[in-house]
Amino acid sequence: MKALYYLRIFFISYEFLFLVFCGAIYILFGDALGGYFLKFPMNEDALKWAMLFPIGISGWTLKDGVGVIFPDDRTSRILHEWPDYWRLKAHFDVGILNSIIYLLPCVSVWFFGGLDKFEGVWLFFMFAIAASLNAFSFYTAKISVRSALIGTGE
Secondary structure, eight states, X not given: OHHHHHHHHXXXXXXXXXXXXXXXXXXXXXXXXXXXXXXXXXXXXXXXXXXXXXXXXXXXHHHHGGGGTXXXXXXXXXXXXXXXXXXXHHHHHHHHHHHHHHHHHHHHHHHTTGGGSHHHHHHHHHHHHHHHHHHHHHHHHHXXXXXXXXXXXX
């Protein structure tokens, strides 16, 4: 039961939908987009520092994402006693795992010099934006959890 819930969280998400959409765009229009991509020169300095974006996004998620399940010392107790806390924890676990999963292709493409090819840029873009969507989900979850806890009167 819980394992299916974890799988549902992973596969039914904005991040996964975005990756499927980008994969479909690549399959359908990859050749045309690749030809268009080759017409523009790449800035070498931008390529050197491109990795800072996904690392920064994933770093923020790993650091500040904990605020979803531990909002503060006073209200964390209320949250952890909630009967459906395990569902929130499941979303947190999948989100943290996604943050790491989405960072790995970005690091690989950048490390192996794939940012000078269309396929590498497309892969980097896909997973960097997916990491951003994941971070945005954590941001909105923190706001929702704090709002719900304020409503409890604590």
